Amino acid sequence: MRVFNHEKPDRMPCFCVNGTPTYEQMEKVGAYWPEGHERAEDMAKLAIAAHTVLGFDAVRAPFCQTFEAEALGCTVKLGGKENIPGIDHPTLYKVDDVPVLPDDFLKRGRIPQLIEAVRIMKREVGDEVAVIGGIIGPFTIAGAMLDAPPILKTSFKTPDKVRPFLEVAEKAGTMLGQALIEAGADLIAVEDMQASPDLIAPKTYRDLELEYQKRQVEALGVPVILHICGNVDKVIDFMHQTGCAAISLEPKSDTELARRVMGPTGIIIGGVDAATTLFLKGPDVVREAAREQIEMGLDILAPGCAIAPGTPTENLLAMVEVAKEYTHA
Amino acid sequence: MKYLTDYANIFTRYDLNIEVARQAARKVSQDATLQKVADAVVQGEEEDAAKLTKEALQKKSPMDVINEGLIPGMNEVSRLWDEGVYFLPQVILASDAMNAGIALCEEKMGKAMDKKGKVVTHTAEGDIHDIGQVIVNALLNANGFDVINLGADVPVDKVVEACRLHNPVMVTGTALMTTTMTAFPKIASQLKRLGQNIPFVCGGGAVSEEYVTSFELGIWGKEANQAPGMAEDALSGDDWQAMRGKWNG
Numbered sequence: 001m002r003v004f005n006h007e008k009p010d011r012m013p014c015f016c017v018n019g020t021p022t023y024e025q026m027e028k029v030g031a032y033w034p035e036g037h038e039r040a041e042d043m044a045k046l047a048i049a050a051h052t053v054l055g056f057d058a059v060r061a062p063f064c065q066t067f068e069a070e071a072l073g074c075t076v077k078l079g080g081k082e083n084i085p086g087i088d089h090p091t092l093y094k095v096d097d098v099p100v101l102p103d104d105f106l107k108r109g110r111i112p113q114l115i116e117a118v119r120i121m122k123r124e125v126g127d128e129v130a131v132i133g134g135i136i137g138p139f140t141i142a143g144a145m146l147d148a149p150p151i152l153k154t155s156f157k158t159p160d161k162v163r164p165f166l167e168v169a170e171k172a173g174t175m176l177g178q179a180l181i182e183a184g185a186d187l188i189a190v191e192d193m194q195a196s197p198d199l200i201a202p203k204t205y206r207d208l209e210l211e212y213q214k215r216q217v218e219a220l221g222v223p224v225i226l227h228i229c230g231n232v233d234k235v236i237d238f239m240h241q242t243g244c245a246a247i248s249l250e251p252k253s254d255t256e257l258a259r260r261v262m263g264p265t266g267i268i269i270g271g272v273d274a275a276t277t278l279f280l281k282g283p284d285v286v287r288e289a290a291r292e293q294i295e296m297g298l299d300i301l302a303p304g305c306a307i308a309p310g311t312p313t314e315n316l317l318a319m320v321e322v323a324k325e326y327t328h329a
Numbered sequence: 330m331k332y333l334t335d336y337a338n339i340f341t342r343y344d345l346n347i348e349v350a351r352q353a354a355r356k357v358s359q360d361a362t363l364q365k366v367a368d369a370v371v372q373g374e375e376e377d378a379a380k381l382t383k384e385a386l387q388k389k390s391p392m393d394v395i396n397e398g399l400i401p402g403m404n405e406v407s408r409l410w411d412e413g414v415y416f417l418p419q420v421i422l423a424s425d426a427m428n429a430g431i432a433l434c435e436e437k438m439g440k441a442m443d444k445k446g447k448v449v450t451h452t453a454e455g456d457i458h459d460i461g462q463v464i465v466n467a468l469l470n471a472n473g474f475d476v477i478n479l480g481a482d483v484p485v486d487k488v489v490e491a492c493r494l495h496n497p498v499m500v501t502g503t504a505l506m507t508t509t510m511t512a513f514p515k516i517a518s519q520l521k522r523l524g525q526n527i528p529f530v531c532g533g534g535a536v537s538e539e540y541v542t543s544f545e546l547g548i549w550g551k552e553a554n555q556a557p558g559m560a561e562d563a564l565s566g567d568d569w570q571a572m573r574g575k576w577n578g
Contacts, residue, residue: 077457077482082508086457089481148463149421156418157373199460201416275535279507308535310507 003267003299004130004187004223004245012294014323017132017189017227017248017269018306019063019084020050024313028053033309034078037064037085040116047121051129053313055320058130058187061117063306065136065191068172069144071108072101082309091147095154095161099145099168106179114176115183122184130187132225133180137192138212139200141169148194155204162208170212174219181222189225189248190216198230205235213242225269229305236261250304251277251289255296269300272319279308283318290322301326357401366394366430370402371409373422375429382430391434395442399430403471407557410471417467424470444475446498446564448556449491451479452533453504453512461503461533464553472557485512489519492527499563500527501556505534514544521545528569530559538577548573 003009026032029052031045047061064085070076075088093099102108106115121131136144142165143151154161177188194200195209217224223245231252232239239247246267249258258268271293272278272286290301301323307316358364362385369378378399385394406423409415415423435441448469452459459481469476477495479487492500500520504510513531520527531541532550541549546569550556555576562572 079455083455083506084458088457148460149467152418152463153421153425156416157422194460197416198464199417201418204416204418276537279535280537280539308507310535 006265008328010328012298012301012323012326012328013057014301014320015056015058015130015132016050016060016303016307017225018060018134018191018274018303020054020056020060020307021046021063022307022309022311022313022316023082025049025053033063033081033083034085037062037078038110038113040113040120043113043117044120044124047117048125051125054316056129058132059121059125060132060134060189061121062114062134065140065193066144067109067111067114068136068141068169068176071105071111072099072141072145072168072172074144076109084306084309087144089147091145093145093165095146095150099165101168101171105172105175111176111179115179118180118183118185126184126186131185132187132189133177133183133185134189134191135173135177135180136169137190137195137209137226137228138166138170138173138216139209140192140194141172142166143194145169148199151194152199155200155208159204159208166208166212170216174216177216177220181220185222187223187225188220189227190244191227193229195235196228196230197232197234202234202238206238210238210241213244217243225267227305233257240266246300248302250274251293252304255293255298259297267299268297269302270298270304271301272303274303274305274307274311278303278315278319279311281315283314286315286318287322290319291325294322294326355405357405358397360389360397363389363394363398366398367402367405370399370423370426370430371405373406373419373426375422375426378426379429379433382433386433386437391438392442395431395434399427399434400473403427403473407471410468417464420471421467424467428470445473446560447475447477447495448560449477449479449488449495449497449500451483451488451491451500451502452481453502453509454482454484455512456504456506456509457481458505458534459503461505461553462501465501465503465550465556468553468557469560472560474557474560485515485519488516489523492520492525493523496525497527499530499560501530501532501550503533504531504536507535507540510536510540513541513547517544517546526568528559528563528567528572530556530572542573542577545569549577551576 029045029049031042035042036046047059050056066076066085074092077088078085225246226244227248249270251273272289357367366381452462529546530548530550538549541547
């Protein structure tokens with residue numbers, strides 16, 4: 001938390017902005033999927049494992065990107081014991097429909113369980129580590145409501161048609177974020193995968209998405225971490241303009257460019273590629289990759305994206321060890 | 330001595346300039362009407378492409394409109410994508426524009442045009458995270474392949490059946506999770522058993538090269554961007570071993 005208060009931490013912090021559970025952690029703490037996606041107690045147990053098993057400096061829930069979309073009416077497929085939940089087809093809306101934000105949004109789907117999980121996390125480990133509440137960015141929720149090809153086409157051709165969806169999506173995410181803060185979240189992580197230049201044009205980000213993200217960051221009273229997948233060099237400037245306290249990067253983005261854009265006070269989180277390094281390689285490669293990225297100017301060491309559930313614990317511990325090498329005595 | 334008064338273009342990363350997207354097609358045809366058809370494709374204007382195709386068909390043969398207007402326009406789009414000027418939405422819109430034009434030409438010919446070849450695409454059984462497949466479909470379409478899109482969460486048997494039915498030059502599978510990618514070797518072994526030695530490109534999320542190259546027919550796709558190049562190789566007759574040798578390892 002000191003980093004977010006712009007104070008000097010005693011060492012480099014290490015945690016994950018995205019989902020943290022792995023099969024090995026599930027075994028250790030006796031909480032599993034899909035219950036970890038559905039029930040507050042299991043969710044909190046799994047989230048806390050990131051601190052008790054891995055030694056991360058923050059705990060985080062939830063572990064998927066479907067809570068807001070489900071409460072808005074999308075069908076979610078939970079994925080059983082092993083898989084990550086996703087939005088099922090056919091999607092809820094067509095481009096010409098009028099999207100609705102239900103009055104009882106915060107009582108719908110699995111949202112009450114998520115809020116309760118954050119409350120438990122705060123109570124159990126809130127004195128030791130930061131509690132991160134995860135919400136989803138406007139464009140990504142709108143994408144879940146409309147499906148990818150229609151929203152991508154419309155965003156470029158008739159962007160105004162996407163606005164009503166972004167409007168509802170931003171409000172949904174913000175409402176959830178505020179509820180999580182009330183339940184005890186110290187930080188809010190916004191994942192906005194579909195706003196990546198891998199999918200939308202950077203000018204769509206600037207002319208359409210940025211306004212809603214700004215609104216969201218402003219409405220949330222705590223520091224916000226913005227995470228977008230892929231190489232975000234082309235939109236890093238706009239990500240910074242959202243007013244977020246920190247940006248979470250995948251290693252394929254240019255960390256040094258991000259530092260130039262964000263200046264000395266912007267917080268950069270990133271480090272080790274979640275799939276190609278943490279999941280597939282061994283501890284030595286993880287250590288090397290982590291050190292290399294830290295040298296480029298990271299403030300917080302983290303996986304570049306959600307931890308793949310099959311990731312070996314020893315790799316995650318290796319990452320934490322590297323963070324401990326960087327003391328600020 | 331010359332003094333520099335404007336520093337704007339120094340230390341500027343041109344690849345970060347996002348406004349260049351507003352450009353028209355290069356000249357692709359001597360014929361003004363066909364050039365307009367190509368421009369409509371490059372701009373991703375489906376209605377304009379249809380209207381201009383109709384006009385062009387008044388004086389040109391359907392094959393000329395396709396080969397000198399619609400396809401050269403799409404090739405321009407591929408170039409702009411490769412250069413990082415165009416993004417995925419523009420590629421999808423341009424494909425739609427090209428396909429609208431091609432449909433009109435086919436109507437006039439009274440038969441379907443010969444596409445380059447078929448590619449069956451799917452996202453693994455149990456997996457509904459299909460964004461990778463969306464990109465693969467868009468790029469293959471844009472490059473003139475006939476995409477048989479099976480969608481997400483596709484059972485093994487359905488993929489095998491589609492391959493039997495369509496006899497594609499290549500089949501692709503995407504999976505986010507290591508738990509769902511286990512469908513890939515099952516598909517490969519069934520195809521093998523049926524004597525369908527179709528190159529099977531697998532990629533996405535946590536799918537690793539090591540895993541995909543552990544079963545016959547498998548070729549590891551690192552990025553969605555590679556799909557058109559791989560399909561071209563398959564079309565030109567490369568078998569899965571040759572493709573694996575080229576793209577993997």
